[in-house]
Amino acid sequence: MNGLEYLIVVIIVMALSTYFTRLIPFLLFSPGRESSLINYVAKSTPPMIMMILVIYMLRDMNYYSFELVYTSIALAVTIGFQVYKRNALLSIVTGTAVYMFFVQI
Amino acid sequence: MVRSAIKISLPIMFGFVPLGIAFGLLFQNLGYPWYFASLMGIIVYAGAAQFMAIGFLSAGLGVVEIAMSTFFLNSRHMFYGLSFLESFGNWNFRKLYLIFGMTDETYALLTTIQVPEGFLKERYFLYITLFSQIYWVLGCTIGAVLADLMTFNTDGMEFAATALFVVLLIEQWIMVRKLLPFIVGLISSIIALLLFINHMLLIAIMISIALIVFLRLIKGSSS
Numbered sequence: 001m002n003g004l005e006y007l008i009v010v011i012i013v014m015a016l017s018t019y020f021t022r023l024i025p026f027l028l029f030s031p032g033r034e035s036s037l038i039n040y041v042a043k044s045t046p047p048m049i050m051m052i053l054v055i056y057m058l059r060d061m062n063y064y065s066f067e068l069v070y071t072s073i074a075l076a077v078t079i080g081f082q083v084y085k086r087n088a089l090l091s092i093v094t095g096t097a098v099y100m101f102f103v104q105i
Numbered sequence: 106m107v108r109s110a111i112k113i114s115l116p117i118m119f120g121f122v123p124l125g126i127a128f129g130l131l132f133q134n135l136g137y138p139w140y141f142a143s144l145m146g147i148i149v150y151a152g153a154a155q156f157m158a159i160g161f162l163s164a165g166l167g168v169v170e171i172a173m174s175t176f177f178l179n180s181r182h183m184f185y186g187l188s189f190l191e192s193f194g195n196w197n198f199r200k201l202y203l204i205f206g207m208t209d210e211t212y213a214l215l216t217t218i219q220v221p222e223g224f225l226k227e228r229y230f231l232y233i234t235l236f237s238q239i240y241w242v243l244g245c246t247i248g249a250v251l252a253d254l255m256t257f258n259t260d261g262m263e264f265a266a267t268a269l270f271v272v273l274l275i276e277q278w279i280m281v282r283k284l285l286p287f288i289v290g291l292i293s294s295i296i297a298l299l300l301f302i303n304h305m306l307l308i309a310i311m312i313s314i315a316l317i318v319f320l321r322l323i324k325g326s327s328s
Contacts, residue, residue: 006165007137013168014158015148017175018182022207025186026193026200040321041314042187044286046216048313049184050274051290052297053209056306057267059298071264078268079275088116088272095268096119096261103261 070102106224110232113218116269117210118240123262124152125244131159132245133252142249146242152208154178155245181307184314185212194227203227206234210269217273217280289316 029038061067078095085091125146132142132155145155154175161171185207192215193200211234218233220226278287290313297309 004137007141007162009168010158010162010171011141011145011149013172014145014151014154014175017172018149018151018154018179019205021176021179021182022186022204024183026190026204029187029190037318037321038187038190041317042190044289044317045184045188045314046213047274047277047281047283047286048290048293048317049310050213050217050270050277051287052294052306052309052313053213053270054267054274055291055294055298056309057270059302059305074264074268075271078271082272082275088269088276089119091272092116092119092265092268095271096265099264099268100261104258 066102070099073102074099106229107232109221109224110229111236114214114233114236114240116265116272117214117237120210120266120269121152121237121240122244122247123265125241125246126248127263128152128155128159129245129248129250130252131156131248133249135159135162139246139249139252143242143246146238146245150206150208150238150241151175151179152241177304177307181310182207182212184310188212188216192226192230199227199231203230203234206238208237210266211237213270213273217276285320286317289313289320292316 058071061071074095077098078091081091081094082088128146129139129142132145133139145158149155149158157174157178158171161174186204189203189207193203214233214237215230220229281287290309293309293313293316294305296312297305301308
């Protein structure tokens with residue numbers, strides 16, 4: 001185990017580093033003055049990033065195993081509930097419960 | 106407004122509490138007092154970076170290396186801010202906190218939800234961001250404190266984050282109804298997966314933004 005001083009310095013450095021990444025766009029662009037290109041990019045990023053995040057979460061899946069089957073089932077349950085009920089919590093809880101059931105049996 | 110913010114942020118709770126617990130449990134292996142896990146949740150507040158830090162701390166890595174790695178791991182957040190330039194309001198402590206609290210999950214939620222009629226957007230965002238961080242800190246703390254008392258089998262609970270992003274993807278589709286950004290996201294992910302599997306997330310985001318800018322410029326010059 002390393003000393004407490006080291007831990008505290010690491011925590012502070014990580015906090016500053018993380019905050020800096022989140023702060024940069026706000027320092028570079030002032031609201032209301034951004035070009036139409038920046039506006040367009042800002043409007044397109046949420047759907048693009050959501051797509052990327054979903055694929056990112058599924059990237060480690062083993063495609064030649066039972067994992068593909070139960071992940072697909074859990075995804076189908078999540079999507080099904082979301083499309084028909086539009087209740088985010090219900091979709092997430094049900095999908096996750098199905099996934100956990102298959103992982104733990 | 107507080108109740109509405111709690112209700113709408115509950116999906117984040119389902120992701121953050123178990124993930125935070127997992128972090129707290131692992132962090133306790135380092136042998137530091139439990140409250141440092143809470144402290145990290147409070148002042149660093151970055152899921153992936155905190156997990157990475159456990160490895161760094163046990164290896165005793167240098168501070169400069171840790172700063173650089175944290176920066177690169179979180180650099181995708183640079184693109185997230187673009188969506189909030191206007192909606193985070195004027196420069197004040199609230200805005201500084203909203204920027205601080207911009208994680209994958211809160212970004213995904215805040216860009217998808219509709220602010221209910223009569224609610225001040227910045228304040229509604231503030232509550233959602235604050236509750237999300239509370240869930241995270243709570244998870245980190247529970248995990249660290251109960252390191253050896255945990256009996257509940259949380260295997261597979263990480264799917265909650267996947268499910269959250271899937272749900273928000275569907276909601277984005279219902280809101281946006283334009284195929285192009287989704288296709289750009291898909292293509293960028295595939296390219297990033299094939300070429301740079303280790304840094305897939307950041308690289309996919311960079312490719313997608315380069316692509317969308319490129320497509321916009323082509324369209325602009327032809328019309």
